[in-house]
Amino acid sequence: MIYLDNAATTAVLPEVVEAMTENLTTVFGNPSSIHGVGRKASQVVRESRKTIARVLDVPERNVIFTSGASEANNQALIGFALSHRAQGNHLLTTAIEHPSVLNTMKYLQKRYGFEVTFVKPAADGSFSAELIAQNLRSNTILVSMMWSNNETGQLLPVAEVGKLLSSHQAAFHVDATQVMGKIPIHPRDLGIDFLSASAHKFHGPKGVGFLYHSDLQFDALIHGGEQEDKRRAGTENLASLVGMAKALEISVQKMDENFQYVKKLNLTALSNLTEIVFYKNEFGQTMPHVLNLGFPHQNHDLLLTKLDMAGVAISTGSACTAGTVEPSHVLEAVYGKDSPKLKENIRLSFSELNTVDEVIRFTEILKNILKK
Numbered sequence: 001m002i003y004l005d006n007a008a009t010t011a012v013l014p015e016v017v018e019a020m021t022e023n024l025t026t027v028f029g030n031p032s033s034i035h036g037v038g039r040k041a042s043q044v045v046r047e048s049r050k051t052i053a054r055v056l057d058v059p060e061r062n063v064i065f066t067s068g069a070s071e072a073n074n075q076a077l078i079g080f081a082l083s084h085r086a087q088g089n090h091l092l093t094t095a096i097e098h099p100s101v102l103n104t105m106k107y108l109q110k111r112y113g114f115e116v117t118f119v120k121p122a123a124d125g126s127f128s129a130e131l132i133a134q135n136l137r138s139n140t141i142l143v144s145m146m147w148s149n150n151e152t153g154q155l156l157p158v159a160e161v162g163k164l165l166s167s168h169q170a171a172f173h174v175d176a177t178q179v180m181g182k183i184p185i186h187p188r189d190l191g192i193d194f195l196s197a198s199a200h201k202f203h204g205p206k207g208v209g210f211l212y213h214s215d216l217q218f219d220a221l222i223h224g225g226e227q228e229d230k231r232r233a234g235t236e237n238l239a240s241l242v243g244m245a246k247a248l249e250i251s252v253q254k255m256d257e258n259f260q261y262v263k264k265l266n267l268t269a270l271s272n273l274t275e276i277v278f279y280k281n282e283f284g285q286t287m288p289h290v291l292n293l294g295f296p297h298q299n300h301d302l303l304l305t306k307l308d309m310a311g312v313a314i315s316t317g318s319a320c321t322a323g324t325v326e327p328s329h330v331l332e333a334v335y336g337k338d339s340p341k342l343k344e345n346i347r348l349s350f351s352e353l354n355t356v357d358e359v360i361r362f363t364e365i366l367k368n369i370l371k372k
Helices: 014-026 036-056 068-083 099-112 129-135 158-165 238-253 257-272 299-307 329-335 358-370
Strands: 063-066 092-093 117-118 142-145 169-177 194-200 209-213 292-293 345-349
Touching: 014 238, 036 238, 063 068, 063 117, 068 099, 068 142, 068 169, 068 194, 068 209, 092 292, 099 117, 099 142, 099 194, 117 129, 129 158, 142 257, 158 169, 169 209, 257 292, 299 345, 299 358
Parallel strands: 092 117, 092 142, 142 169, 169 194
Antiparallel strands: 063 209, 194 209, 292 345
């Protein structure tokens, strides 16, 4: 199987499996217990938090462990919005966000009466900080934006929006799921108040992630014990925390090397497809880890099935909308709901675990399918 769907999830590194296995077999205590076994488990939580905080260059107290980026996004958006209604009733996000942001915003709109603006890209698909500035209001209390789009790889103007909001009351939430472990991320330098990530996007285990928060007030979503500084109740998932910390540590150590290698994979795919007709769904600067291609008059559902049968795993968009017949909301925001391009695209997503040979073999398989 040639796996080119790394934006959906990544393979767990052997070193991560080893670290998790060791933890599972040697540390079984409850981190909240005060005896020696519990203290040993608590030390594991502290060390994992320290690793994440060191990568982000933030205080350890500002990192909350979650079940993944979806929970982290919900925690930031719902928790902050509900605790700051006295300051305003307007929320702002983009129309190309992950469903865990879009649907959370819609929930706040429907259930609590918040006014939400979903900002679309410009006609050419670009997205500038000016689009956010044009939609800011005096009663805007929260702006949420992804760092890199999971379907196209498009990089959004996080630094520029952070600077824009430095003179506004609105808090700034960034979904960093697709860039964590791939580029340097220091939220305090960029004016980011909340930042979400998920371990399984950087070769860690599924079901664990984290939320960075500044010292702004926000409500907890999960109530119970006093874990996570009373912000997220529930006994911590020790082995997964160890796996996440190990995976991020490895990713950061090899960040520059991995980035250049993935860029090579991206260029290899493009250079080996020049003899067939295609276009790129690319809007401005992008991460090389994602390549969204369109093939005129080719139904992507059928193409995906044929590739799967030929031993290639790719996707047409977000894994969190898989199994539905809905077109890509990201491409719809650019091309409009009636564009045929919404049914012609496929998404390739690479990681440093892919090989050049795999990418070349994929292009040959794809060309054979398209020529039939």
